[in-house]
Amino acid sequence: MDWAFTPAHVADWLGAASLVAGALLSLAAAIGVLRFPDTVTRMHAATKPQVLGVLLLLLGVALRLRTLSDLGMVALVGVFQLATAPVAAQMIGRAAYRGGRLNRDLLDADELADR
Template sequence: MSASTLADWVGGFLLLAGATLGLVAGIGLVRFPNVLDRIHTATKPQVLGVLLLLAGLALRLRTPSDLGMLVLVAIFQLSTAPVAAQMIGRAAYRSGRVDRTLLDADELAGR
């Protein structure tokens, strides 16, 4: 088996794993009961799924221009997903949509 064939198989596996994590994240968004659980499923498995998809694409494409674009997409994804989750959590907390009994510590309770 050549190195190119092995890279194609590994890339295909990474693409399937990333797609599966994206599917799990989507199902979690529908199934989880509250905002805090949905934030978790919208960021962690989704970001890992996108990174696995990008790694699979990198193994399949292998051209420098494509690899540069994939790295930029990965950096953008890693920098925006946590910020978006923070903003969604803050908006949900301030609008009263968070069940405060679920919080272990509530640093904003006195404000």
């Protein structure tokens, strides 16, 4: 058996590590959304680790597929994820603030209090 490491082997191992890390971050995000008590902390769990988890999963997929058309599709998915997750989190936070479902005692600063 030949144990020589080729660039394809290294890419496969890095892809596998990225897939595992991305899956674990996505799992942590899902657990956070279920377990955290209020909207702001759930919003944090739904955006930060979830986006990084998805990007790591996409990196793992890209390292495994290695074709130009697949890489273009993976890049588009990553761009749309980066564009939509912050906007969705901002809208959820805004709706929670306006709806009174936010614990204002936990806020360090409330710039919208005088409105």
